[in-house]
Amino acid sequence: MTDAMTGETCRLSIAITNPQGFHMRPMQAFVETACRFACEVSVGIADKQPVNGKSMWGLLSLGAEQGMKIIIETTGDGAAEALKALAEVVERAYDEVPEPPA
Amino acid sequence: MRMSEFIVREAISASVSAIQKEAVIREMVENLRQAGYFKGNDADDVVKAILKRELLSSTGIGEGVAIPHAKHSSVERLVGTIAICPSGVAFDSVDSEPVFVLVMLISPQERPSEHLRALEGVSRCLRDKSFVVSLRKATSSQQVWDLIANHDRA
Structure with a gap:
Protein backbone atom coordinates (compact mmCIF):
# COMPACT_ATOMS: atom_id res chain seq x y z
CA MET A 1 0.00 0.00 0.00
CA THR A 2 1.43 3.39 -0.89
CA ASP A 3 0.15 6.69 0.38
CA ALA A 4 0.99 10.04 -1.14
CA MET A 5 -0.38 13.42 -0.15
CA THR A 6 0.02 16.55 -2.19
CA GLY A 7 -1.92 19.53 -0.84
CA GLU A 8 -5.59 18.82 -1.03
CA THR A 9 -5.18 15.65 -3.08
CA CYS A 10 -4.69 12.26 -1.47
CA ARG A 11 -4.04 9.08 -3.37
CA LEU A 12 -3.89 5.43 -2.45
CA SER A 13 -3.25 2.32 -4.48
CA ILE A 14 -4.98 -0.67 -2.98
CA ALA A 15 -5.14 -4.31 -4.06
CA ILE A 16 -8.50 -6.08 -4.25
CA THR A 17 -8.23 -9.12 -2.00
CA ASN A 18 -11.88 -10.25 -2.04
CA PRO A 19 -12.18 -13.45 -4.15
CA GLN A 20 -15.39 -12.01 -5.65
CA GLY A 21 -13.51 -8.90 -6.75
CA PHE A 22 -14.81 -5.38 -6.14
CA HIS A 23 -18.46 -6.36 -6.47
CA MET A 24 -21.77 -4.59 -6.03
CA ARG A 25 -22.08 -4.54 -2.25
CA PRO A 26 -18.66 -2.99 -1.65
CA MET A 27 -19.35 -0.62 -4.53
CA GLN A 28 -22.59 0.49 -2.89
CA ALA A 29 -20.83 0.99 0.44
CA PHE A 30 -18.06 2.89 -1.37
CA VAL A 31 -20.49 5.30 -3.05
CA GLU A 32 -22.41 5.80 0.20
CA THR A 33 -19.16 6.58 2.05
CA ALA A 34 -17.79 8.81 -0.72
CA CYS A 35 -21.01 10.85 -0.76
CA ARG A 36 -20.59 11.66 2.94
CA PHE A 37 -17.58 13.82 2.05
CA ALA A 38 -17.45 17.11 0.17
CA CYS A 39 -14.23 16.23 -1.67
CA GLU A 40 -14.12 14.77 -5.17
CA VAL A 41 -13.42 11.06 -5.36
CA SER A 42 -12.05 9.27 -8.38
CA VAL A 43 -11.20 5.60 -8.81
CA GLY A 44 -8.85 4.31 -11.46
CA ILE A 45 -7.63 0.95 -12.58
CA ALA A 46 -4.65 0.01 -14.78
CA ASP A 47 -5.37 1.18 -18.33
CA LYS A 48 -8.83 2.67 -17.79
CA GLN A 49 -9.89 6.29 -17.39
CA PRO A 50 -10.56 7.08 -13.71
CA VAL A 51 -14.25 7.13 -12.83
CA ASN A 52 -16.32 9.17 -10.40
CA GLY A 53 -16.20 7.37 -7.06
CA LYS A 54 -19.55 8.84 -6.06
CA SER A 55 -21.33 7.16 -8.96
CA MET A 56 -22.45 3.52 -9.00
CA TRP A 57 -22.30 3.59 -12.80
CA GLY A 58 -18.68 4.64 -12.64
CA LEU A 59 -17.68 1.87 -10.24
CA LEU A 60 -19.67 -0.76 -12.14
CA SER A 61 -17.56 -0.02 -15.21
CA LEU A 62 -14.29 -0.82 -13.40
CA GLY A 63 -14.45 -4.62 -13.41
CA ALA A 64 -11.85 -4.88 -10.64
CA GLU A 65 -11.07 -8.53 -9.97
CA GLN A 66 -9.18 -10.09 -7.08
CA GLY A 67 -5.51 -9.23 -7.34
CA MET A 68 -6.04 -6.04 -9.35
CA LYS A 69 -5.09 -2.68 -7.91
CA ILE A 70 -7.41 0.29 -7.80
CA ILE A 71 -6.19 3.83 -7.30
CA ILE A 72 -8.42 6.01 -5.15
CA GLU A 73 -7.86 9.75 -5.39
CA THR A 74 -9.62 12.32 -3.21
CA THR A 75 -9.40 16.06 -3.81
CA GLY A 76 -10.74 18.90 -1.67
CA ASP A 77 -12.35 19.22 1.74
CA GLY A 78 -11.84 16.18 3.94
CA ALA A 79 -9.69 14.42 1.33
CA ALA A 80 -7.48 12.58 3.83
CA GLU A 81 -10.37 11.48 6.02
CA ALA A 82 -12.37 10.35 3.01
CA LEU A 83 -9.48 8.33 1.68
CA LYS A 84 -9.09 6.53 5.00
CA ALA A 85 -12.79 5.70 5.17
CA LEU A 86 -12.87 4.51 1.53
CA ALA A 87 -9.81 2.30 2.02
CA GLU A 88 -11.59 0.64 4.94
CA VAL A 89 -14.60 -0.08 2.71
CA VAL A 90 -12.41 -1.70 0.06
CA GLU A 91 -10.48 -3.76 2.60
CA ARG A 92 -13.56 -4.96 4.48
CA ALA A 93 -14.53 -8.60 3.92
CA TYR A 94 -17.96 -8.85 2.31
CA ASP A 95 -18.04 -12.60 1.85
CA GLU A 96 -17.03 -13.75 5.27
CA VAL A 97 -20.10 -15.96 5.58
CA PRO A 98 -19.72 -18.94 3.24
CA GLU A 99 -22.70 -19.64 0.96
CA PRO A 100 -24.64 -22.74 1.95
CA PRO A 101 -24.65 -25.38 -0.78
CA ALA A 102 -27.34 -24.68 -3.42
CA MET B 1 -18.76 -8.27 -21.92
CA ARG B 2 -21.45 -6.77 -24.14
CA MET B 3 -25.04 -7.08 -22.99
CA SER B 4 -26.06 -8.84 -26.19
CA GLU B 5 -23.58 -11.61 -25.31
CA PHE B 6 -25.38 -12.64 -22.12
CA ILE B 7 -28.96 -11.36 -22.36
CA VAL B 8 -31.23 -14.24 -23.40
CA ARG B 9 -33.26 -12.67 -26.16
CA GLU B 10 -36.27 -14.99 -25.73
CA ALA B 11 -36.51 -14.15 -22.02
CA ILE B 12 -36.83 -10.37 -22.40
CA SER B 13 -40.13 -8.90 -21.26
CA ALA B 14 -41.12 -5.34 -22.19
CA SER B 15 -44.42 -5.17 -20.36
CA VAL B 16 -44.21 -6.64 -16.88
CA SER B 17 -47.36 -5.63 -15.02
CA ALA B 18 -46.26 -6.84 -11.57
CA ILE B 19 -45.40 -4.00 -9.21
CA GLN B 20 -44.00 -6.04 -6.31
CA LYS B 21 -40.30 -6.84 -6.16
CA GLU B 22 -40.69 -10.58 -5.58
CA ALA B 23 -43.35 -10.97 -8.28
CA VAL B 24 -41.18 -9.25 -10.88
CA ILE B 25 -38.15 -11.35 -9.93
CA ARG B 26 -40.26 -14.53 -10.19
CA GLU B 27 -41.53 -13.48 -13.60
CA MET B 28 -38.03 -12.81 -14.91
CA VAL B 29 -36.78 -16.21 -13.70
CA GLU B 30 -39.84 -17.85 -15.23
CA ASN B 31 -39.04 -16.14 -18.54
CA LEU B 32 -35.54 -17.65 -18.40
CA ARG B 33 -37.03 -21.05 -17.54
CA GLN B 34 -39.33 -20.88 -20.53
CA ALA B 35 -36.33 -20.01 -22.66
CA GLY B 36 -34.79 -23.35 -21.65
CA TYR B 37 -32.84 -22.56 -18.47
CA PHE B 38 -33.29 -24.18 -15.04
CA LYS B 39 -34.69 -27.69 -14.63
CA GLY B 40 -36.91 -29.05 -11.87
CA ASN B 41 -36.77 -26.96 -8.72
CA ASP B 42 -33.84 -24.91 -9.95
CA ALA B 43 -36.04 -21.95 -10.94
CA ASP B 44 -37.39 -21.75 -7.37
CA ASP B 45 -33.86 -22.00 -6.00
CA VAL B 46 -32.73 -19.17 -8.25
CA VAL B 47 -35.60 -16.95 -7.07
CA LYS B 48 -34.67 -17.70 -3.45
CA ALA B 49 -30.99 -16.94 -4.10
CA ILE B 50 -31.87 -13.60 -5.72
CA LEU B 51 -34.23 -12.62 -2.89
CA LYS B 52 -31.59 -13.61 -0.35
CA ARG B 53 -29.10 -11.35 -2.06
CA GLU B 54 -31.64 -8.51 -2.08
CA LEU B 55 -31.93 -8.84 1.71
CA LEU B 56 -28.23 -7.96 2.07
CA SER B 57 -28.84 -4.71 0.18
CA SER B 58 -31.19 -3.76 -2.63
CA THR B 59 -29.68 -3.93 -6.10
CA GLY B 60 -31.87 -0.97 -7.04
CA ILE B 61 -29.00 1.37 -7.80
CA GLY B 62 -31.08 4.46 -8.55
CA VAL B 101 -35.69 -1.29 -15.91
CA LEU B 102 -34.37 -4.54 -14.41
CA VAL B 103 -31.35 -6.45 -15.63
CA MET B 104 -31.08 -9.89 -14.03
CA LEU B 105 -27.76 -11.77 -13.95
CA ILE B 106 -27.33 -15.44 -13.03
CA SER B 107 -23.75 -16.59 -12.98
CA PRO B 108 -22.10 -19.94 -12.34
CA GLN B 109 -20.49 -20.54 -8.96
CA GLU B 110 -16.82 -19.65 -8.72
CA ARG B 111 -16.78 -17.45 -11.81
CA PRO B 112 -16.64 -13.94 -10.27
CA SER B 113 -14.84 -12.35 -13.21
CA GLU B 114 -17.74 -13.12 -15.58
CA HIS B 115 -20.10 -11.35 -13.21
CA LEU B 116 -17.84 -8.30 -13.04
CA ARG B 117 -17.49 -8.25 -16.86
CA ALA B 118 -21.29 -8.40 -17.18
CA LEU B 119 -21.70 -5.49 -14.74
CA GLU B 120 -19.28 -3.52 -16.91
CA GLY B 121 -21.48 -4.26 -19.92
CA VAL B 122 -24.63 -3.20 -18.11
CA SER B 123 -22.92 0.01 -17.00
CA ARG B 124 -21.76 0.76 -20.54
CA CYS B 125 -25.39 0.76 -21.74
CA LEU B 126 -27.44 1.95 -18.80
CA ARG B 127 -25.27 4.76 -17.49
CA ASP B 128 -26.57 6.65 -20.55
CA LYS B 129 -29.80 8.20 -19.27
CA SER B 130 -31.24 8.68 -22.74
CA PHE B 131 -30.73 4.96 -23.37
CA VAL B 132 -32.72 4.13 -20.23
CA VAL B 133 -35.48 6.48 -21.42
CA SER B 134 -35.55 4.62 -24.75
CA LEU B 135 -35.72 1.26 -22.97
CA ARG B 136 -38.62 2.45 -20.84
CA LYS B 137 -40.50 3.44 -23.98
CA ALA B 138 -40.02 0.03 -25.61
CA THR B 139 -43.29 -1.82 -26.06
CA SER B 140 -41.97 -5.18 -27.26
CA SER B 141 -39.12 -7.51 -26.38
CA GLN B 142 -37.89 -7.12 -29.96
CA GLN B 143 -37.57 -3.37 -29.45
CA VAL B 144 -35.60 -3.94 -26.22
CA TRP B 145 -33.29 -6.37 -27.99
CA ASP B 146 -32.77 -4.02 -30.94
CA LEU B 147 -31.86 -1.14 -28.62
CA ILE B 148 -29.28 -3.28 -26.85
CA ALA B 149 -27.85 -4.84 -29.98
CA ASN B 150 -27.56 -1.43 -31.64
CA HIS B 151 -25.92 0.09 -28.57
CA ASP B 152 -23.43 -2.79 -28.44
CA ARG B 153 -22.56 -2.25 -32.11
CA ALA B 154 -22.03 1.50 -31.69
Whole structure:
Protein backbone atom coordinates (compact mmCIF):
# COMPACT_ATOMS: atom_id res chain seq x y z
CA MET A 1 0.00 0.00 0.00
CA THR A 2 1.43 3.39 -0.89
CA ASP A 3 0.15 6.69 0.38
CA ALA A 4 0.99 10.04 -1.14
CA MET A 5 -0.38 13.42 -0.15
CA THR A 6 0.02 16.55 -2.19
CA GLY A 7 -1.92 19.53 -0.84
CA GLU A 8 -5.59 18.82 -1.03
CA THR A 9 -5.18 15.65 -3.08
CA CYS A 10 -4.69 12.26 -1.47
CA ARG A 11 -4.04 9.08 -3.37
CA LEU A 12 -3.89 5.43 -2.45
CA SER A 13 -3.25 2.32 -4.48
CA ILE A 14 -4.98 -0.67 -2.98
CA ALA A 15 -5.14 -4.31 -4.06
CA ILE A 16 -8.50 -6.08 -4.25
CA THR A 17 -8.23 -9.12 -2.00
CA ASN A 18 -11.88 -10.25 -2.04
CA PRO A 19 -12.18 -13.45 -4.15
CA GLN A 20 -15.39 -12.01 -5.65
CA GLY A 21 -13.51 -8.90 -6.75
CA PHE A 22 -14.81 -5.38 -6.14
CA HIS A 23 -18.46 -6.36 -6.47
CA MET A 24 -21.77 -4.59 -6.03
CA ARG A 25 -22.08 -4.54 -2.25
CA PRO A 26 -18.66 -2.99 -1.65
CA MET A 27 -19.35 -0.62 -4.53
CA GLN A 28 -22.59 0.49 -2.89
CA ALA A 29 -20.83 0.99 0.44
CA PHE A 30 -18.06 2.89 -1.37
CA VAL A 31 -20.49 5.30 -3.05
CA GLU A 32 -22.41 5.80 0.20
CA THR A 33 -19.16 6.58 2.05
CA ALA A 34 -17.79 8.81 -0.72
CA CYS A 35 -21.01 10.85 -0.76
CA ARG A 36 -20.59 11.66 2.94
CA PHE A 37 -17.58 13.82 2.05
CA ALA A 38 -17.45 17.11 0.17
CA CYS A 39 -14.23 16.23 -1.67
CA GLU A 40 -14.12 14.77 -5.17
CA VAL A 41 -13.42 11.06 -5.36
CA SER A 42 -12.05 9.27 -8.38
CA VAL A 43 -11.20 5.60 -8.81
CA GLY A 44 -8.85 4.31 -11.46
CA ILE A 45 -7.63 0.95 -12.58
CA ALA A 46 -4.65 0.01 -14.78
CA ASP A 47 -5.37 1.18 -18.33
CA LYS A 48 -8.83 2.67 -17.79
CA GLN A 49 -9.89 6.29 -17.39
CA PRO A 50 -10.56 7.08 -13.71
CA VAL A 51 -14.25 7.13 -12.83
CA ASN A 52 -16.32 9.17 -10.40
CA GLY A 53 -16.20 7.37 -7.06
CA LYS A 54 -19.55 8.84 -6.06
CA SER A 55 -21.33 7.16 -8.96
CA MET A 56 -22.45 3.52 -9.00
CA TRP A 57 -22.30 3.59 -12.80
CA GLY A 58 -18.68 4.64 -12.64
CA LEU A 59 -17.68 1.87 -10.24
CA LEU A 60 -19.67 -0.76 -12.14
CA SER A 61 -17.56 -0.02 -15.21
CA LEU A 62 -14.29 -0.82 -13.40
CA GLY A 63 -14.45 -4.62 -13.41
CA ALA A 64 -11.85 -4.88 -10.64
CA GLU A 65 -11.07 -8.53 -9.97
CA GLN A 66 -9.18 -10.09 -7.08
CA GLY A 67 -5.51 -9.23 -7.34
CA MET A 68 -6.04 -6.04 -9.35
CA LYS A 69 -5.09 -2.68 -7.91
CA ILE A 70 -7.41 0.29 -7.80
CA ILE A 71 -6.19 3.83 -7.30
CA ILE A 72 -8.42 6.01 -5.15
CA GLU A 73 -7.86 9.75 -5.39
CA THR A 74 -9.62 12.32 -3.21
CA THR A 75 -9.40 16.06 -3.81
CA GLY A 76 -10.74 18.90 -1.67
CA ASP A 77 -12.35 19.22 1.74
CA GLY A 78 -11.84 16.18 3.94
CA ALA A 79 -9.69 14.42 1.33
CA ALA A 80 -7.48 12.58 3.83
CA GLU A 81 -10.37 11.48 6.02
CA ALA A 82 -12.37 10.35 3.01
CA LEU A 83 -9.48 8.33 1.68
CA LYS A 84 -9.09 6.53 5.00
CA ALA A 85 -12.79 5.70 5.17
CA LEU A 86 -12.87 4.51 1.53
CA ALA A 87 -9.81 2.30 2.02
CA GLU A 88 -11.59 0.64 4.94
CA VAL A 89 -14.60 -0.08 2.71
CA VAL A 90 -12.41 -1.70 0.06
CA GLU A 91 -10.48 -3.76 2.60
CA ARG A 92 -13.56 -4.96 4.48
CA ALA A 93 -14.53 -8.60 3.92
CA TYR A 94 -17.96 -8.85 2.31
CA ASP A 95 -18.04 -12.60 1.85
CA GLU A 96 -17.03 -13.75 5.27
CA VAL A 97 -20.10 -15.96 5.58
CA PRO A 98 -19.72 -18.94 3.24
CA GLU A 99 -22.70 -19.64 0.96
CA PRO A 100 -24.64 -22.74 1.95
CA PRO A 101 -24.65 -25.38 -0.78
CA ALA A 102 -27.34 -24.68 -3.42
CA MET B 1 -18.76 -8.27 -21.92
CA ARG B 2 -21.45 -6.77 -24.14
CA MET B 3 -25.04 -7.08 -22.99
CA SER B 4 -26.06 -8.84 -26.19
CA GLU B 5 -23.58 -11.61 -25.31
CA PHE B 6 -25.38 -12.64 -22.12
CA ILE B 7 -28.96 -11.36 -22.36
CA VAL B 8 -31.23 -14.24 -23.40
CA ARG B 9 -33.26 -12.67 -26.16
CA GLU B 10 -36.27 -14.99 -25.73
CA ALA B 11 -36.51 -14.15 -22.02
CA ILE B 12 -36.83 -10.37 -22.40
CA SER B 13 -40.13 -8.90 -21.26
CA ALA B 14 -41.12 -5.34 -22.19
CA SER B 15 -44.42 -5.17 -20.36
CA VAL B 16 -44.21 -6.64 -16.88
CA SER B 17 -47.36 -5.63 -15.02
CA ALA B 18 -46.26 -6.84 -11.57
CA ILE B 19 -45.40 -4.00 -9.21
CA GLN B 20 -44.00 -6.04 -6.31
CA LYS B 21 -40.30 -6.84 -6.16
CA GLU B 22 -40.69 -10.58 -5.58
CA ALA B 23 -43.35 -10.97 -8.28
CA VAL B 24 -41.18 -9.25 -10.88
CA ILE B 25 -38.15 -11.35 -9.93
CA ARG B 26 -40.26 -14.53 -10.19
CA GLU B 27 -41.53 -13.48 -13.60
CA MET B 28 -38.03 -12.81 -14.91
CA VAL B 29 -36.78 -16.21 -13.70
CA GLU B 30 -39.84 -17.85 -15.23
CA ASN B 31 -39.04 -16.14 -18.54
CA LEU B 32 -35.54 -17.65 -18.40
CA ARG B 33 -37.03 -21.05 -17.54
CA GLN B 34 -39.33 -20.88 -20.53
CA ALA B 35 -36.33 -20.01 -22.66
CA GLY B 36 -34.79 -23.35 -21.65
CA TYR B 37 -32.84 -22.56 -18.47
CA PHE B 38 -33.29 -24.18 -15.04
CA LYS B 39 -34.69 -27.69 -14.63
CA GLY B 40 -36.91 -29.05 -11.87
CA ASN B 41 -36.77 -26.96 -8.72
CA ASP B 42 -33.84 -24.91 -9.95
CA ALA B 43 -36.04 -21.95 -10.94
CA ASP B 44 -37.39 -21.75 -7.37
CA ASP B 45 -33.86 -22.00 -6.00
CA VAL B 46 -32.73 -19.17 -8.25
CA VAL B 47 -35.60 -16.95 -7.07
CA LYS B 48 -34.67 -17.70 -3.45
CA ALA B 49 -30.99 -16.94 -4.10
CA ILE B 50 -31.87 -13.60 -5.72
CA LEU B 51 -34.23 -12.62 -2.89
CA LYS B 52 -31.59 -13.61 -0.35
CA ARG B 53 -29.10 -11.35 -2.06
CA GLU B 54 -31.64 -8.51 -2.08
CA LEU B 55 -31.93 -8.84 1.71
CA LEU B 56 -28.23 -7.96 2.07
CA SER B 57 -28.84 -4.71 0.18
CA SER B 58 -31.19 -3.76 -2.63
CA THR B 59 -29.68 -3.93 -6.10
CA GLY B 60 -31.87 -0.97 -7.04
CA ILE B 61 -29.00 1.37 -7.80
CA GLY B 62 -31.08 4.46 -8.55
CA GLU B 63 -32.31 6.26 -11.64
CA GLY B 64 -35.01 3.63 -12.13
CA VAL B 65 -32.60 0.72 -12.64
CA ALA B 66 -32.02 -2.50 -10.66
CA ILE B 67 -29.57 -5.35 -11.24
CA PRO B 68 -30.90 -8.34 -9.25
CA HIS B 69 -28.42 -11.20 -9.37
CA ALA B 70 -27.29 -14.49 -7.89
CA LYS B 71 -24.87 -17.33 -8.40
CA HIS B 72 -26.38 -20.70 -9.23
CA SER B 73 -24.88 -24.03 -10.21
CA SER B 74 -27.57 -24.69 -12.86
CA VAL B 75 -26.00 -22.30 -15.36
CA GLU B 76 -22.80 -23.11 -17.19
CA ARG B 77 -22.18 -19.55 -18.27
CA LEU B 78 -23.52 -16.21 -17.15
CA VAL B 79 -27.02 -15.56 -18.47
CA GLY B 80 -29.23 -12.55 -18.08
CA THR B 81 -32.56 -11.10 -18.94
CA ILE B 82 -34.27 -7.72 -18.97
CA ALA B 83 -37.69 -6.64 -17.77
CA ILE B 84 -39.31 -3.29 -18.42
CA CYS B 85 -41.94 -2.43 -15.82
CA PRO B 86 -43.94 0.57 -17.09
CA SER B 87 -45.81 1.01 -13.79
CA GLY B 88 -42.62 0.98 -11.71
CA VAL B 89 -41.63 -1.47 -8.98
CA ALA B 90 -41.04 -0.66 -5.32
CA PHE B 91 -37.48 -1.99 -4.98
CA ASP B 92 -36.05 -0.29 -1.87
CA SER B 93 -33.68 1.49 -4.23
CA VAL B 94 -30.88 3.67 -2.98
CA ASP B 95 -32.77 6.79 -4.15
CA SER B 96 -36.13 5.43 -2.87
CA GLU B 97 -37.56 5.78 -6.40
CA PRO B 98 -39.40 3.00 -8.23
CA VAL B 99 -37.56 0.80 -10.70
CA PHE B 100 -38.57 0.64 -14.36
CA VAL B 101 -35.69 -1.29 -15.91
CA LEU B 102 -34.37 -4.54 -14.41
CA VAL B 103 -31.35 -6.45 -15.63
CA MET B 104 -31.08 -9.89 -14.03
CA LEU B 105 -27.76 -11.77 -13.95
CA ILE B 106 -27.33 -15.44 -13.03
CA SER B 107 -23.75 -16.59 -12.98
CA PRO B 108 -22.10 -19.94 -12.34
CA GLN B 109 -20.49 -20.54 -8.96
CA GLU B 110 -16.82 -19.65 -8.72
CA ARG B 111 -16.78 -17.45 -11.81
CA PRO B 112 -16.64 -13.94 -10.27
CA SER B 113 -14.84 -12.35 -13.21
CA GLU B 114 -17.74 -13.12 -15.58
CA HIS B 115 -20.10 -11.35 -13.21
CA LEU B 116 -17.84 -8.30 -13.04
CA ARG B 117 -17.49 -8.25 -16.86
CA ALA B 118 -21.29 -8.40 -17.18
CA LEU B 119 -21.70 -5.49 -14.74
CA GLU B 120 -19.28 -3.52 -16.91
CA GLY B 121 -21.48 -4.26 -19.92
CA VAL B 122 -24.63 -3.20 -18.11
CA SER B 123 -22.92 0.01 -17.00
CA ARG B 124 -21.76 0.76 -20.54
CA CYS B 125 -25.39 0.76 -21.74
CA LEU B 126 -27.44 1.95 -18.80
CA ARG B 127 -25.27 4.76 -17.49
CA ASP B 128 -26.57 6.65 -20.55
CA LYS B 129 -29.80 8.20 -19.27
CA SER B 130 -31.24 8.68 -22.74
CA PHE B 131 -30.73 4.96 -23.37
CA VAL B 132 -32.72 4.13 -20.23
CA VAL B 133 -35.48 6.48 -21.42
CA SER B 134 -35.55 4.62 -24.75
CA LEU B 135 -35.72 1.26 -22.97
CA ARG B 136 -38.62 2.45 -20.84
CA LYS B 137 -40.50 3.44 -23.98
CA ALA B 138 -40.02 0.03 -25.61
CA THR B 139 -43.29 -1.82 -26.06
CA SER B 140 -41.97 -5.18 -27.26
CA SER B 141 -39.12 -7.51 -26.38
CA GLN B 142 -37.89 -7.12 -29.96
CA GLN B 143 -37.57 -3.37 -29.45
CA VAL B 144 -35.60 -3.94 -26.22
CA TRP B 145 -33.29 -6.37 -27.99
CA ASP B 146 -32.77 -4.02 -30.94
CA LEU B 147 -31.86 -1.14 -28.62
CA ILE B 148 -29.28 -3.28 -26.85
CA ALA B 149 -27.85 -4.84 -29.98
CA ASN B 150 -27.56 -1.43 -31.64
CA HIS B 151 -25.92 0.09 -28.57
CA ASP B 152 -23.43 -2.79 -28.44
CA ARG B 153 -22.56 -2.25 -32.11
CA ALA B 154 -22.03 1.50 -31.69
